[in-house]
Amino acid sequence: MTSSANTDYAEVESTVEALLALCAAERVARLAALAEEAPALAARVDALLKADARLGDASFLAEPLVNPLANDDVRTDEPIPTPLPESIDRYRILKHLGSGGMGAVYLAEQSEPVQRQVAIKVTHAFQSQRDRTRFSLEAQALASMQHPNIAALHDSGTTEDGMPFVVMELVEDAMTILEWCDHTQASLEERLALFLQVCAGVAHAHEKGLLHRDIKPANVLVTRVGGKPLVKVIDFGIARTFVDEDGRAISEASVAGSPVYMSPEAIGGDGKAGLDTRSDVYSLGLLLCELISGDLPFPPDASLGALVERIRSERVTAPAERLASQALDRLEAIAGARSLSVAGLRRAVSGDLDAIVMKAIAFDRELRYASPRDLARDVERHLQHQPIEARPPHWTYHLRRFIRRNRAAAAAATLVFGTMVAFTITTSVQAERIAAERDRANREAQAKGFVANFLTELFSKADPYSTSGEAVTARELLDRGAESIGTAFDAQPDVKAALLDSMGTAYRMLGIFPQSEALLQQALATRRELFGEQHLLTLESMGALGALYYENARVEEAESLQLAAVEGFESALRGDDLRAAQAQGRLARVYARQGRYELAEPRYIASIAQYERLLGASAEETLVAKAALGAAYMRQQRLDEAEPLVRASAEGLERVSGKGDPRTLDSLNLLAVLSAMRGDYKSTEPLFVELLARYEEVAGRDHFATQAARNNLGVLYKDTERYESAETLFLENLESRRRSLGDEHPETLNGLLNIAHIYQSTGRRDLAIETYRNVLTAQRRVQGADHPETMEVVMALGDALFAQQETAPAAALYQEAAKVYTASVGQDNPLTIKPVYRVALSQWRQGNAALAAPLYRDVIARAKRTYGEKHLYTAHMLFDYACVLAMLGEQEQATAVLTEAVDAGFFDVPRMREQPELAVLRGDRFDQLVAEAAANPDELPPDWRYGPLVIHEAAAP
Secondary structure (H helix, E strand, O other), rough: OOOOOHOHHHHHHHHHHHHOOOHHHHHHHHHHHHHHOOOHHHHHHHHHOOOOOHHHOOOOOOOEEEEOOOOOOOOOOOOOOOOOOOOEEOOOEEEEEEEEEEEEEEEEEEEEOOOEEEEEEEEEOOHHHHHHHHHHHHHHHHHHHOOOOOOOEEEEOOOOOOOEEEEEOOEEEOOOOHHHHHHHHHHHHHHHHHHHHHHHHHHHHHHHEEEEEOOOOOHHHEEEEEEEEEEEEEOOOOOOEEEOOOOOOOOOOOOOOHHHOOOHHHHHOOOOOOOHHHHHHHHHHHHHHHHHHOOOOOOOOHHHHHHHHHHOOOOOOOHHHHHHHOOOOHHHHHHHHHHHHHHHHHHHHHOOOHHHHHHHOOOOOOOOOOHHHHHHHHHHHHHHHOOOOOOOHHHHHHHHHHHOOHHHHHHHHHOOOOHHHHHHHHHHHHHHHHHHHHHHHHHHHHHHHHHHHHHHHHHOOOOOOOOOOOOOOOOHHHHHHHHHOOOOOOOOOHHHHHHHHHHHHHHHOOHHHHHHHHHHHHHHHHHHHHOOOOOOOHHHHHHHHHHHHHOOOOOHHHHHHHHHHHHHHHHOOOOOHHHHHHHHHHHHHHHHHHHHHHHHHHHHHHHHHHHHHHHOOHHHHHHHHHHHHHHHHHHHHHHHHHHHHHHHHHHHHHHHOOOOOHHHHHHHHHHHHHHHHOOOOOHHHHHHHHHHHHHHHOOOOOOHHHHHHHHHHHHHHHHHHHHHHHHHHHHHHHHHHHHOOOOOOOOHHHHHHHHHHHHHOOOOOHHHHHHHHHHHHHHHHHOOOOHHHHHHHHHHHHHHHHHOOHHHHHHHHHOOOOOOHHHOOOOOOHHHHHHHHHHHHHHHHHHHHHHHHHHHHHHHHHHHHHHHOOOOHHHHHHHHHHHHHOOOOOOOHHHHHHHHHHHHHHOHHHHHHHHHHHHHHHHHHHHHHHHHHHHHOOOOOOOOOOOOOOOOOOOOO
């Protein structure tokens, strides 16, 4: 035997597997002998054998991550380790929560960069360097999971004495899923809705290449968020990736997890090598069985050996049959906890739910659902009274499902014999259609298995063990994957389409648009041919390609695809569905980019409402959707409406996803832009500097999010007259955008517009006007004459011409902008007020006082409604109007308006004294107004050129 320091993990696993095959007495004797031969190995094996609360001590990762201050049910009678550490890494330890065979759990406080309470789990189970390497790799994989139904892993590391630890999300006011359901007397429908959340979380882990391997009620918590129940799957600590640390696929099932919920193959029961998603499906099936029937489909075993023998002998009982064997008082308790009668419980569990459970826990994994999403889809079909995949397509079954969905129509049909005959024929045809749909569902499930295996193999190529320590970038990994697809899956076009869709989306998120487009177009074409235009997979591909077109500024093509996806999902998915919510949000972004805010806003609101109903107000998807609506309000200068949305999104995402998450950074960028738009440069600058550094680190120098952050810092430098620093950033950004987006992408044109602003601000006015004109010509061609971003250039060119005393052409541009903005955002919007004010100003400067006066009266009324009576913008308009009235000889009225201007906040004394039109007003009252202005701090004239700041909303899914 090897020493403790060098005990090999494989040796531990093989020893556990051998012991599991023994009866209880033999196992005890063998463990005693092993303790004498190799104490360290015996201790580790004994800890793993105590992996389930039903069979002994709780496992290291069995303690729910619940805040003990808010939950009186948390066990606190565990012996407290001596001494209690003051801190672990940068986390201050508050108290001991519990201990198990593999380590201890502590409540801790984190102060930087986010203040919050967390759960820290320290394990002494990993002694060798190989174990710790595996722990490190798995912790990295766990940290990649970001899902509302998974308790987040915030951090990991090793203590000062070398023990690995993980820092996990603390779930407030939570119960295990069975406790929650029984405590609230949740109906079967409510229990199934919670189960769907469990499936969503586990499916997310699978898509990240991770198996949970210890799904059981204790590891599924329920808490309330926004008044609605939210599931949190916890304790992925014994989860194993599909590949080992050497980049090889796992070839032998490892014994880990709670034996009661382990699949047959997890202990070698089916004679087939390897674990896959179907092992977790088995555990999910057992959890579902307990949720609906109050019991497992087999009797509790007194010993671990008996349990193993039961699993290997396939002795399971269907939930309905298990209920039939229960005593009446037990049945009444189970039914009452589900708000049902005993008869009602038996009817509800028999049939579909029975079949779903038995398919999920089939001994032969080839007969199970291929993934948690497939299991969830059958549960959803049951809830919608549609035929499920788990039951054979017999016409009588489909007839019952039809009647359940259409009770009134079926009752009326029974009155007419001819209708019944027609109905019988219809159901026969329907049976054939359902059989075809079932076959398609099976093919889709198989395709997903192939996709998972392909991606797992691809990601294993990034493992440092298989790359001789050389780093592999995400771009290199995707390029290898795209090359690998080639013609390898020509015989499985559904598999190929799924791979193309996944990799095309990955390219899009990296900002690599040409490769993304090629893959996404091919995926959509394949799915259209295989499944038709209205199939859910086809609609998903439409949405993915539409998102690419949006990022690539091909908004008309994006609108066509996203509108088709929304309509398709609304038709195919009755009621709320995450895919429908996502489609609504994507279409809203397209409308917002087109400046069609009246169409965008209701879509955003509908998307947010769906996310809140499905996931809760604090879910990442909900927060991102709120940030997108806030961004749309910001583009319309509706800053007061934008601020609560943007602030809630930034704070929520930082709390839920962490400060370093890209979506958190995007929301913080929005918040910084909002502050800059309000003129708060002092507090905004350090945030812009930090955001740029973080984006460059996380996404690279040429990513569109990095470009947005660089742009915004440059705008801040320009607006605070640090023109040299601004120009350096703008030139770097322009070249970056040309490399990644091309010369005429809207963001590239925005970069060129920034350069023109610098030319204008630094006295290179002829060059500025030439550049403005070039950008305007391109914008009209690329985005259209009425697009909001085109109007920004119109206004900028107008200001440049106005400064050069070319007042008439400037006024024509201002009038064009005023007309477009009035139509798009209304007459009282700040975007509209600015060009209307500029038209009035240009008429005054041309000496047309009679034409200017009514324009000033109109724009001042708008300013008062929008900004208020006492506001700097209102004050400057009043001052100008006083000058116009003086020109017209209306001196008394001019003095009254000048008085109003000073009351509103106009304190520019030099201008009051030097303005030639006001010379006729001089006298005691004028001197008094000058003195009042002089008693107040100087104010600069308003500058309404807010940017152009890039309002880069949180990354949409």
